[in-house]
Amino acid sequence: MSEFLNWVMEWFGAELSDVLIFPSGKDKLRACSLETEVIGEREVIRGVYIAKKAPYGFIVSIEGSFLVGRRAKRHVVELSEEKFGRWMRGENVEIELPEKGIYLVKFGQVFAGSGYYDGRILRNLVPKGRTIEGF
DSSP states (O other): OHHHHHHIIIIIOOOOTTEEEEEOSTTEEEEEETTOOOOSSSOOOOSEEEEEEETTEEEEOHHHHHHHHTTOSSSEEEOOHHHHHHHHTTOOEEOOOSSSEEEEEEETTEEEEEEEEOSSEEEEOSOGGGSGGGO
16 A cells, blocks of 8 residues: 555655555445444445555556546646547557556546557557446
8 A cells, every 4th residue: 555655655645644545355445434444343444445456556446536536736637528539449559658557647627547658659548448448
């Protein structure tokens, strides 16, 4: 968890001190508000899935991109309407960005997950089942 928080601070310039982040399965992270209370003694899955560990950092989910993106100072890319439509269909987007790595994708105020920029193409990391084509 601290690895993720450090990465978010270093890569995006964002601090997530107002949320509770905890592991959820192999290499996955979930988050919930600090005010969340455990109800009874039942173990309940709480929070939302926000990221998964990857060799090049973390794959940030759609929900995670909202959480981090609102605070991020860098590595957020705003797509044109045409490119955002392609992104929502699960396609990769050819674009020019300052450096290789993970970028959060947005259009206006809407965040739509993360992609890996390889120096030429922003690779869509959103699972196919969460894209328009996946419905």
